[in-house]
Each structure stands twice: as C-alpha cells, then as structure tokens.
Amino acid sequence: MNSNLTPTTKGNILVVDDTPNNLRLLSEMLTDRGYKVRQALNGQMALATLHRLPPDLILLDINMPGMNGYEVCQKIKADYQTRDIPIIFISALDDVLDKVKAFQIGGGDYITKPFQVEEVIARVENQLKIRRLSLQLQEKVERLQQSERIQRDKASQLEDTLHKLKYTQSQLIQSEKMSSLGRISAGISHEINNPISFISGNLTCAEQYFKCLIHLLEKYQKIYPQPQPEIQDIIEDIELDFLLDDWPKLIYSMEVGVNRICQIVRSLQVFSRQNEAKLKPIDIHESIDHTLILLHHRLKSRGEADGIEAIKDYHHLPKVTCYASEMNQVFMNILSNAIDALANKPPPRVITISTQIKQEEKSQIQEGEDPVLADSAIIKIADNGCGIPAEILQKIFDPFFTTKPVGSGTGLGLSISYQIIVERHGGKIKCNSTLGKGTELVIELPIISEGLGASP
Ligand SMILES: Nc1ncnc2c1ncn2[C@@H]1O[C@H](COP(=O)(O)OP(=O)(O)OP(=O)(O)O)[C@@H](O)[C@H]1O
Ligand SMILES: [Mg+2]
Structure with missing residues (x-):
C-alpha cells in the first residue's frame, strides 16, 4: 500500500479504543508531539477507514466489545493492501500469553495501561522508523528490479543484434565466396576447354595415323622378311614389338585422361552455373x-x-x-x-x-483452386x-x-x-x-x- 511517510513527516496514526478517555489521552499525547491522529471507537470503524485513508501506524486496543483487537489485527494482516501497516497493541492486561499471541498474529509492539508518555512515544517512533526503513528498502528493491529488467532487455536486444549481424556477415561471405568461386571456375573451365578439345580431337587423328603406319610396317615386313642389318639394328634398338604393343595403350590412357579433364570442366561449369541465378528444375x-x-x-x-x-x-x-x-x-x-x-x-x-x-x-485445398x-x-x-x-x-x-x-x-x-x-x-x-x-x-x-x- 502507498504511504506518504517520508523521513521528515511525523506520520498519520489511527488509534482504536472503545474507552473514550483512553482515546483522548493517547490522541493528545501524540498530537502534542506533532503526529496526525485519527480515532476509531471499535474494530468495524477502524477497518472501514483503513482503505480510504491508510495510516502509517495503528494503536489497537485488545479488549473491545464485538470484534476484539486480535480479530481486527488478523483482518488487517490478511488484506494485502493493509498488511504492511505496523500495529501496536494496547492493553491493561500484563499477561505473557497475550503478548505472545499479539506478536504471533503480526503485531509490531505492545504497550500497557496506564500509559507512560515517554514509553508510548518511544515505541511509536520505533515502529514508524521501522516502517520508514522498510518503505525505503522496498523502493530500492523495486528500482533494482526495474533496472535489472532494463539490463535484461538490453542484453537480449544486443544478443538479437549480434545474431542478425552474424547472419548478415555470413550471407555476405557466402555471396562473395560464391561469386568469386563462380568467376574462377567459369574462367578456368573456359580456358581449359579450348586446349582440351584440341588435344582430344588430335588424339583421334594420332590413333588413325598410327594405324596407317602399322599397316605400312606390316607390308614392309611381308615383302622384305629379311631386313638389312642396319634396319635390324634399329628394330632391336627401339624394341619394335614392345612399342607396337604399348602405343595403343598409351593412346587409350591419354583418351581416358582427356575425358576425365572434360568431365571436371563440365562439373565446374555445372557447379558454378554462373548464368543460372533463377529458379529452375534441376536433376x-x-x-x-x-x-x-x-x-x-x-x-x-x-x-x-x-x-x-x-x-x-x-x-x-x-x-x-x-x-x-x-x-x-x-x-x-x-x-x-x-x-x-x-x-x-x-x-x-x-x-x-x-x-x-x-x-x-496433399494439403487441404479450396474448391476451384489448383x-x-x-x-x-x-x-x-x-x-x-x-x-x-x-x-x-x-x-x-x-x-x-x-x-x-x-x-x-x-x-x-x-x-x-x-x-x-x-x-x-x-x-x-x-x-x-x-x-x-x-x-x-x-x-x-x-x-x-x-x-x-x-x-x-
Ligand atoms: N559429418 C560431420 N561429422 C562430424 N562433425 C561434423 C559433420 N558435419 C559438421 N560437423 C561439425 O559441425 C561443425 C560446423 O560445420 P560447418 O560446415 O558449418 O563448418 P566447418 O566445416 O567447421 O567450416 P567450413 O565449412 O566453413 O569450412 C564442424 O566444425 C564440425 O564440428
Ligand atoms: Mg564445413
């Protein structure tokens, strides 16, 4: 509940007592010391005035007809709007049990009749001091909680920004990587394409020419089965049989190699697909x-x-x-x-x-829709x-x-x-x-x- 109690104000006090003399006595005592005092002759009246004008302290008589002080106190403490108002019980009784009960149900202190002015004032001032301090503490806690909330909000905003930043950065890197990768692969495949088709075309000719030469050689061997010693030397020198056997294999492996390069070039082109920025059906x-x-x-x-x-x-x-x-x-x-x-x-x-x-x-479709x-x-x-x-x-x-x-x-x-x-x-x-x-x-x-x- 809000309170206007500040370190400089003296405070509002509600005195509840069924004996008019007591009421007057206490009121004068407190008014003389600068407190604002209101009075209530019974529990019902006290409770009725509480919400309208909440006091900073209540002096509450225990022995009252109808609702006694304990019951009034229990009602005040059960209501979240009034439960923080400190209560000092007043009684002529000096019984230990009563005091224990008063504290158990939430009373802050206890004064006994007949009143000693200085004692009453000291106890009242004590309770008000505690009330002031607890209000200050409550305010500080609220401020702390609020600043903690603000910090938390800021931290989550920062986290959010960082996330977006990382995301944007990764997209930038990605598009840069892709465009340079695309450029490089398109460039390389273009450069390799020409010489490779040149080699691949000539390999077919080389194979053809080789077949012609072999044909010629075989004819020579048939017509001149006994070559001159000079020719015979060369035949042995170059290991003609091995050469004739190895040459087609050599051509074949060159063809395999060239095909492989063509395949890589094609893959590079497919991979980079520089001109294909649009959506299209792919395999x-x-x-x-x-x-x-x-x-x-x-x-x-x-x-x-x-x-x-x-x-x-x-x-x-x-x-x-x-x-x-x-x-x-x-x-x-x-x-x-x-x-x-x-x-x-x-x-x-x-x-x-x-x-x-x-x-x-298939997802639910409306009539007439594709x-x-x-x-x-x-x-x-x-x-x-x-x-x-x-x-x-x-x-x-x-x-x-x-x-x-x-x-x-x-x-x-x-x-x-x-x-x-x-x-x-x-x-x-x-x-x-x-x-x-x-x-x-x-x-x-x-x-x-x-x-x-x-x-x-
Ligand atoms: N197949 C996998 N087996 C084991 N760990 C994997 C595998 N794939 C991904 N990871 C783990 O996930 C992490 C992130 O993978 P991601 O591909 O995003 O980055 P990276 O491979 O570390 O670097 P970059 O791909 O950018 O060169 C890897 O560092 C690795 O720890
Ligand atoms: Mg990776």
Whole structure:
C-alpha cells in the first residue's frame, strides 16, 4: 500500500479504543508531539477507514466489545493492501500469553495501561522508523528490479543484434565466396576447354595415323622378311614389338585422361552455373554426381585401399525446382564435412548418399483452386566418421560455429546450407549423429510443380 511517510513527516496514526478517555489521552499525547491522529471507537470503524485513508501506524486496543483487537489485527494482516501497516497493541492486561499471541498474529509492539508518555512515544517512533526503513528498502528493491529488467532487455536486444549481424556477415561471405568461386571456375573451365578439345580431337587423328603406319610396317615386313642389318639394328634398338604393343595403350590412357579433364570442366561449369541465378528444375542426382567429381581427389587416395568409398543409393526423383548453384553449394558443404569427419578414421570409410521421394498427404485445398503437390525429395548424406557430441549437435547450424583448427574451417558451411535449404527453398535440414559411429544429414526439399516457385 502507498504511504506518504517520508523521513521528515511525523506520520498519520489511527488509534482504536472503545474507552473514550483512553482515546483522548493517547490522541493528545501524540498530537502534542506533532503526529496526525485519527480515532476509531471499535474494530468495524477502524477497518472501514483503513482503505480510504491508510495510516502509517495503528494503536489497537485488545479488549473491545464485538470484534476484539486480535480479530481486527488478523483482518488487517490478511488484506494485502493493509498488511504492511505496523500495529501496536494496547492493553491493561500484563499477561505473557497475550503478548505472545499479539506478536504471533503480526503485531509490531505492545504497550500497557496506564500509559507512560515517554514509553508510548518511544515505541511509536520505533515502529514508524521501522516502517520508514522498510518503505525505503522496498523502493530500492523495486528500482533494482526495474533496472535489472532494463539490463535484461538490453542484453537480449544486443544478443538479437549480434545474431542478425552474424547472419548478415555470413550471407555476405557466402555471396562473395560464391561469386568469386563462380568467376574462377567459369574462367578456368573456359580456358581449359579450348586446349582440351584440341588435344582430344588430335588424339583421334594420332590413333588413325598410327594405324596407317602399322599397316605400312606390316607390308614392309611381308615383302622384305629379311631386313638389312642396319634396319635390324634399329628394330632391336627401339624394341619394335614392345612399342607396337604399348602405343595403343598409351593412346587409350591419354583418351581416358582427356575425358576425365572434360568431365571436371563440365562439373565446374555445372557447379558454378554462373548464368543460372533463377529458379529452375534441376536433376538432384546430376548435381550430386558433379560435386563428387570435383571432390574426387579427396575421396580416393592413391593407394585406393584407404580411400573413401562413396555409395550411391539413388531412387527415382523428379526434377526439383531450385537455385541450382546454391543447391550445389549445399552438397559441397555437406560432402566436404563428411570427408573431414573420416580423416582420422581407419578403413572402411564410407559415405552413403541416398535419395527418395516422400509422399505426403496433399494439403487441404479450396474448391476451384489448383491442387498443391506436397511431395518432397529426401536426400540423406551419411558418413561413418567421428560423429558429433550431443552438446555440440545443437550448435552446428550456427554461423561461425566450428570445431576445426583455425584456418581450416570458417564454421559457415552448415549455416549457409541451412539458409539455402530452409529460407530459400522452404525445405528442412536436420542432423542425426552418434559419437564415434557417424553422422547423417537429412535434407527435405519440396518438389514444386512447374509454374510455382519458392519465393526468392
Ligand atoms: N559429418 C560431420 N561429422 C562430424 N562433425 C561434423 C559433420 N558435419 C559438421 N560437423 C561439425 O559441425 C561443425 C560446423 O560445420 P560447418 O560446415 O558449418 O563448418 P566447418 O566445416 O567447421 O567450416 P567450413 O565449412 O566453413 O569450412 C564442424 O566444425 C564440425 O564440428
Ligand atoms: Mg564445413
């Protein structure tokens, strides 16, 4: 309850007593000392006046007809608006039991008749002092609580801003990374394309010419089965039989090499898809395959025995409408993480990529509306690598969260993938992992029928 009690005001006192003489005596005593005094002849009157004008202290007679002082006190203490007003009991009784009861039900002090002026004033002043101090304390606590609330609000605003900042920063880095990666791969593939088609075209001619020369040689050998010693020397010198046997193999391996370079160039082009900033239907399997080609050097080590095996468990998937280069980025991030997780693991090291359609009940449609397809593509990329501890699992999609040594991870791969899947394509991504056993990333992408598109 509000109180006007300040360190300088003397205070309002309500005196409740059924004996008019006592009332007068106490009132004069207190008024003389500068207190404002109100009087009540019984409990009912006292209670009625309390709410209208709350006093700072109540002097309450115990023995009154009707409602006695204890009952009045209990009522005052039961009401949250009046319970803090201090009460001093007045009684002619000097019984220990009564005093105990008075304190038990919330009385602050006790004075006995006949009154000693100085004692009454000292006790009244004491109670008012306690009341003032508790009001000040209450005010301080409220101020503290308020400033704590303000601090908490500020901290949460700061946290929010920091989160937004990190998010924006990660997007900036991502778009910078993608555009420079796109430029570089487009440039490289363009530069390599010409010389490679040149080599690949000439290899066919070289093979043809070689066949002609062999034909000529065989004719010579038939017509001149006994060559001159000088010719014979050369034949032995160059190991003609071996040469004739090895040459086609050589050409073949060159063709394989050239084809592989062509494949990488094509994958680079698909990966960067510089001109494909728009939504378009893509073949998810093709995207994954091209990403695997680009990661080939990290999958199979030279000895092959301790390489990483990529197992494809593809099922039919219709084309999925999405931002192609961003989707490639997701596969690159997840596959790179899987390869990292297998780094220190003894063989067998396996990455399994499985795909399937999830048929979901078509969403409720209104009459006259086009049906909305609710199928989605599920892509699971699992590794049998180190796995992720449970306490870390919930942080892996946070921007800049990484457990990799400084310089080898920026902690952006998964947060960017999350943004791409969830925010750009309205899909879902989640991670299941068991420490020491492996990790599985599950992507769910809505298959949008043509004509509809995810919002950019
Ligand atoms: N397949 C996985 N197996 C084990 N831990 C993983 C796997 N994928 C992600 N993590 C954990 O999640 C963290 C965050 O991955 P994220 O791809 O976002 O960043 P990063 O790989 O550390 O760095 P960046 O991808 O930016 O180079 C990793 O540091 C790693 O601790
Ligand atoms: Mg990563």
